[in-house]
Amino acid sequence: MDAKTQKYDRQLRLWGSGGQQALESAHILLINASAVGCEILKNLVLPGIGQFTIIDQGTVTQSDIGSNFFLDADSLGKSRAERAAELLGELNEDVSGHWVAKDILSALTENPSFLAQFSMVVASDISRQVAEKVSSLCWTNQHAIPFVWVKTVGLLGTARLILPEHAIVETHPDNVADIRIDNPFPELSNYAKSFDFNTQDTLEFGHIPYVAILLKYMEEWKQEHDGKIPGTYAEKNQLKANIRSGMRSGDDENFDEAINSVLRSCQPTAVPSAIKTIFSDPKCETLNPESSDFWILARAVRDFVNDHGKSGGLLPLSGTIPDMKAQTDSYVTLQSIYKTKAKQDVQEVSKLVDAVLESLGRAPGSIASEKIETFCKYSAFLKVIRYRSLEDEYTQPKTKQIASWLSEEDSLFAQYVLLRASDSFFDDHGRYPGEGNDWEEDVDHLHANVATLLQSWGIDTDVISKDQTHEIQEVIKLITHQYIPMDNTFIFDGARSVSAVFAV
Amino acid sequence: MVDAQTITDNERWAGVYKLLDRNSLIHPEFEPQEEIKEFIQSCKILVIGAGGLGCEILKNLALSGFCDIHVIDMDTIDVSNLNRQFLFRRADVGKPKAVTAAAFINKRVQGVTVTPHYCKIQDKDEDFYSEFALVICGLDSIEARRWMNATLVGMRDEDNPDSLKPLIDGGTEGFKGQARVILPGITSCYECSMDMLSKPTGFPLCTIANTPRLPEHCIEWAHILEWPNVHGERKMDTDDPKDIQWLYETALARARQYNIQGVTYSLTQGVVKNIIPAIAATNAIIAASCCNEALKIATTCAKNLNNYMMYSGNDSVYTYTFEHQRKDDCPVCSTSATKLDFKGDKTLEELMDYLKEKPDVQLKKPSFAVGGKPLYMQAPKQLEEAMRPNLQKPLSELFSSGDELTITDSTLPFSLQIIVTFI
Numbered sequence: 001m002d003a004k005t006q007k008y009d010r011q012l013r014l015w016g017s018g019g020q021q022a023l024e025s026a027h028i029l030l031i032n033a034s035a036v037g038c039e040i041l042k043n044l045v046l047p048g049i050g051q052f053t054i055i056d057q058g059t060v061t062q063s064d065i066g067s068n069f070f071l072d073a074d075s076l077g078k079s080r081a082e083r084a085a086e087l088l089g090e091l092n093e094d095v096s097g098h099w100v101a102k103d104i105l106s107a108l109t110e111n112p113s114f115l116a117q118f119s120m121v122v123a124s125d126i127s128r129q130v131a132e133k134v135s136s137l138c139w140t141n142q143h144a145i146p147f148v149w150v151k152t153v154g155l156l157g158t159a160r161l162i163l164p165e166h167a168i169v170e171t172h173p174d175n176v177a178d179i180r181i182d183n184p185f186p187e188l189s190n191y192a193k194s195f196d197f198n199t200q201d202t203l204e205f206g207h208i209p210y211v212a213i214l215l216k217y218m219e220e221w222k223q224e225h226d227g228k229i230p231g232t233y234a235e236k237n238q239l240k241a242n243i244r245s246g247m248r249s250g251d252d253e254n255f256d257e258a259i260n261s262v263l264r265s266c267q268p269t270a271v272p273s274a275i276k277t278i279f280s281d282p283k284c285e286t287l288n289p290e291s292s293d294f295w296i297l298a299r300a301v302r303d304f305v306n307d308h309g310k311s312g313g314l315l316p317l318s319g320t321i322p323d324m325k326a327q328t329d330s331y332v333t334l335q336s337i338y339k340t341k342a343k344q345d346v347q348e349v350s351k352l353v354d355a356v357l358e359s360l361g362r363a364p365g366s367i368a369s370e371k372i373e374t375f376c377k378y379s380a381f382l383k384v385i386r387y388r389s390l391e392d393e394y395t396q397p398k399t400k401q402i403a404s405w406l407s408e409e410d411s412l413f414a415q416y417v418l419l420r421a422s423d424s425f426f427d428d429h430g431r432y433p434g435e436g437n438d439w440e441e442d443v444d445h446l447h448a449n450v451a452t453l454l455q456s457w458g459i460d461t462d463v464i465s466k467d468q469t470h471e472i473q474e475v476i477k478l479i480t481h482q483y484i485p486m487d488n489t490f491i492f493d494g495a496r497s498v499s500a501v502f503a504v
Numbered sequence: 505m506v507d508a509q510t511i512t513d514n515e516r517w518a519g520v521y522k523l524l525d526r527n528s529l530i531h532p533e534f535e536p537q538e539e540i541k542e543f544i545q546s547c548k549i550l551v552i553g554a555g556g557l558g559c560e561i562l563k564n565l566a567l568s569g570f571c572d573i574h575v576i577d578m579d580t581i582d583v584s585n586l587n588r589q590f591l592f593r594r595a596d597v598g599k600p601k602a603v604t605a606a607a608f609i610n611k612r613v614q615g616v617t618v619t620p621h622y623c624k625i626q627d628k629d630e631d632f633y634s635e636f637a638l639v640i641c642g643l644d645s646i647e648a649r650r651w652m653n654a655t656l657v658g659m660r661d662e663d664n665p666d667s668l669k670p671l672i673d674g675g676t677e678g679f680k681g682q683a684r685v686i687l688p689g690i691t692s693c694y695e696c697s698m699d700m701l702s703k704p705t706g707f708p709l710c711t712i713a714n715t716p717r718l719p720e721h722c723i724e725w726a727h728i729l730e731w732p733n734v735h736g737e738r739k740m741d742t743d744d745p746k747d748i749q750w751l752y753e754t755a756l757a758r759a760r761q762y763n764i765q766g767v768t769y770s771l772t773q774g775v776v777k778n779i780i781p782a783i784a785a786t787n788a789i790i791a792a793s794c795c796n797e798a799l800k801i802a803t804t805c806a807k808n809l810n811n812y813m814m815y816s817g818n819d820s821v822y823t824y825t826f827e828h829q830r831k832d833d834c835p836v837c838s839t840s841a842t843k844l845d846f847k848g849d850k851t852l853e854e855l856m857d858y859l860k861e862k863p864d865v866q867l868k869k870p871s872f873a874v875g876g877k878p879l880y881m882q883a884p885k886q887l888e889e890a891m892r893p894n895l896q897k898p899l900s901e902l903f904s905s906g907d908e909l910t911i912t913d914s915t916l917p918f919s920l921q922i923i924v925t926f927i
Contacts, residue, residue: 001745001769009584013774013781014678035519035567039788046587046784066516069563073614091590154523155796155806172818207715323718328762331717439526474821476785483679486820494796495531497683497809499823 011047019480026479027051031104031123033084035068036152040122044475045091056081057103116141124150128423135162135390146478151419155494158419161474162390167294168383169375170482178318181214181265182229187337192216205248209326209334210257214265217243230266254325271305271315278384289360293367297375300352316345316376346376387488393504399457412491412500421449520569523805531806540803544569547637551575552652554601556588556782557642557674560791562605566613568799576621577602588784625652630659638670640794647915653694654836654918660689670801674794678781679817683793691811692828695836698864719759719766723775726754742777841908841921848900848926873910874903
């Protein structure tokens with residue numbers, strides 16, 4: 001094992017070499033070397049992003065040193081960006097860190113395409129105006145750049161993900177087993193028939209894989225019921241009873257496994273509705289040379305599903321089966337039957353991928369075969385998240401939804417309103433509430449900001465009474481395109497130790 | 505007179521003091537007092553574990569204004585720690601975690617003293633633990649957590665408020681984790697929640713020996729059956745790459761023989777060391793929550809978590825905060841015995857195996873006694889040998905239905921009382 005694999009072992013077990021490669025080619029921009037900003041960057045430098053850049057025009061103060069672990073006493077008075085980049089850079093020799101001692105707005109004035117070099121932007125301690133500017137530049141960049149905006153106030157923290165679309169293949173579902181008892185392919189039916197339930201000795205009988213047991217009883221059921229699988233609860237129980245009656249000893253574990261799988265196996269294998277939605281997405285319907293690999297693959301799988309002769313109207317087989325009581329040989333044979341069928345499906349999809357690529361003027365084979373394989377394996381679990389832009393959040397508030405969130409008991413949405421109001425407070429006073437000496441007065445002003453905001457949404461102003469730090473895995477999920485990031489605003493209330501996610 | 509040090513302190517802790525100097529909107533009963541600020545600077549706080557969570561916890565405490573921090577850890581630094589244990593560098597590999605972490609914090613954060621204890625938690629006595637205002641655990645071991653929990657629960661004297669040591673416990677696995685606050689004798693304790701743990705993974709011996717199907721079965725065959733055959737008395741060192749390499753090659757050969765795919769070096773290591781995936785981000789989230797609770801408990805600036813927060817980041821970001829209830833028959837924090845129905849014709853060994861695997865019991869090397877009379881003792885060796893035949897006897901020969909068994913285990917600082925009813 002090489003040194004890097006050793007160092008990253010505990011995370012490779014989560015996102016594998018594909019996820020790691022994605023991290024290593026990422027270049028993250030951090031706007032402002034605040035305590036929370038540096039914490040986020042720390043959690044990205046450690047697992048080994050390729051590069052980071054910190055932009056911050058400030059110099060290090062006592063209070064920075066008191067709250068930010070990546071600024072020390074020697075940093076006092078020096079550039080925050082420079083010192084934070086140095087101390088964060090020490091965490092991982094494989095990451096290269098850069099810094100710019102400027103304010104983000106002046107950097108953007110000097111070079112309007114400054115953001116284009118980054119794969120993701122993370123910001124904290126920025127005003128709403130700056131956030132809107134960065135957000136719109138990221139959103140409209142040729143390849144949209146995900147933007148993560150973080151705020152912390154006292155024991156309250158919030159993070160907002162802003163990007164047009166995030167498509168995930170490796171969502172890491174708990175179980176990708178795809179057994180198809182209701183609708184076996186010919187090779188599988190033949191395999192099941194190869195077990196003679198009458199002549200086997202006790203050892204063999206106790207090791208017939210449950211898949212073969214289920215298939216036998218399901219086939220018998222279908223013959224007696226016009227080819228239909230059990231549908232009602234009573235029918236499913238009857239199938240269980242049929243299987244139980246076939247037991248020899250009463251504690252044949254393999255029969256128990258079969259009985260325990262009846263309910264799941266009586267769910268007809270079909271394309272899940274979430275995947276149908278992806279297939280009918282305009283981006284899947286109408287491809288163009290700019291289409292991402294995800295949409296090209298989705299289209300090819302859709303075409304495969306629509307070709308009933310090849311697919312039977314089903315998604316490519318995952319090729320994964322669970323462990324089960326069985327002799328080694330019969331299990332390995334069963335496994336290879338599923339794997340072979342999965343490979344055949346991948347081959348069919350690959351042909352369709354090449355056809356699509358050709359029609360778009362791209363070279364056949366330009367999407368790697370491993371990528372097609374992975375896509376097919378997880379095709380029942382694909383996920384596309386469309387985020388709202390910051391602009392939409394501000395100019396087209398979901399007033400009905402907001403009213404409903406606010407009406408829930410102990411709703412954390414009140415904290416969202418307070419944070420929005422504190423942005424308005426900043427617009428009015430050039431500082432955030434609580435930063436001055438007269439705290440009581442700030443509270444009164446903030447309450448007025450809350451009232452204005454609620455009025456603009458047409459909501460009664462008395463829903464929020466006057467008396468009323470989060471870190472980020474989300475960036476990793478966005479970069480690796482694995483696991484499912486949140487949509488779109490996360491709020492953590494440290495006073496109550498509760499959190500919530502709102503799609504505002 | 506305001507001295508220069510106070511001015512620096514006020515600037516440096518400006519963030520924390522905003523919470524402590526003001527009447528709170530979130531907790532109206534809170535009254536700002538200078539004593540509170542003095543208390544967090546002077547109180548002793550103990551961190552158990554200087555690993556992924558421990559590094560984060562030490563950093564957060566140091567930046568929250570706690571100045572007298574102690575840390576216990578018996579481990580040394582491994583290269584696979586470096587992806588998240590940010591107080592360590594490649595040159596530190598092999599050094600004690602507690603010592604290295606303490607030195608780093610002491611250098612980085614002025615005015616904070618972290619005192620390392622490079623030892624097992626079991627090496628310290630109640631006098632040691634009673635010095636601390638609160639204890640935060642960042643451990644990956646169930647055994648150590650049970651020990652710490654039982655020790656702190658056992659130290660509580662209802663007539664002496666200082667004997668109550670709040671225990672904040674964090675844990676992570678991949679993108680998931682949990683943080684909880686245990687007030688010994690008041691809230692549910694760690695032992696009360698043992699049944700929330702999943703059954704330890706293991707494969708039936710007959711599968712490993714006769715019908716391997718998964719790469720894991722081949723690895724366990726090499727690990728459990730073939731190693732002692734080939735190496736005799738020599739104990740395997742799972743930290744020694746040579747031993748892992750041998751296991752890998754042996755498992756691979758068996759897998760080839762049976763046509764089983766998927767034995768890799770990494771999987772071999774994962775199975776035999778029971779490796780749990782770990783990343784910096786999850787540790788940061790859970791440690792932040794633990795230290796947030798520590799600050800709230802130490803300052804009363806907001807109500808503390810009551811008493812459990814689960815966190816999951818696989819699909820979106822989800823937390824669930826709830827009050828875990830005390831268990832009426834908890835062997836640690838209640839006085840009543842646990843009840844168990846078991847067949848009287850089963851042997852003592854079968855009962856022992858059952859209790860070893862039962863998620864809320866999880867014993868390693870239990871000894872059994874009934875009414876003060878030993879039934880089976882793990883040590884000393886002569887006694888073990890003399891009593892071994894009892895393991896094969898049916899329970900009904902050893903005691904009567906409804907008797908109360910006392911079970912002790914060297915890994916637990918308490919004994920289990922179980923009333924066994926024959927069915």
